[in-house]
Amino acid sequence: QVQLLESGGGLVQAGGSLRLSCVGSGRTFSGDAIAWFRQAPGKEREFVATINWSGGRTYYADSVKGRFTISRDNAKNTVYLQMNSLKPEDTAAYYCAARAGYCTDDNCRYDYWGQGTQATVSS
Helix, strand or coil: CCEEEEECCEEEECCCCEEEEEEEECCCCCCCEEEEEEECCCCCCEEEEEECCCCCCEEECCCCCCCEEEEEEHHHCEEEEEECCCCHHHCEEEEEEEECCCCCCCCCCCCEECCCEEEEEEC
């Protein structure tokens, strides 16, 4: 069974940091672009960041640029999202997703999705 599993969420104070992980299983994701999305209660899902298969290209939403860093370790079939200088408005469920090609358009479709991990930032 092909799966993406997120972990690393939790409760942190404003200004703090969290590191999210997205581990793939069932097949290798080393050739795929991986993205992080988030969804806060009552809000639509929004794009956070994406990384291409090699890690050489990354793209971020303006709201997280300079604070979040996406990276990957293909040997571990894992993508990370380092979140620094967290704000209460970063509170959301964070999801990773995979697709065959790197895409930064608004309507990129992803083939695999994880179940999400909750990140809560207190003020």
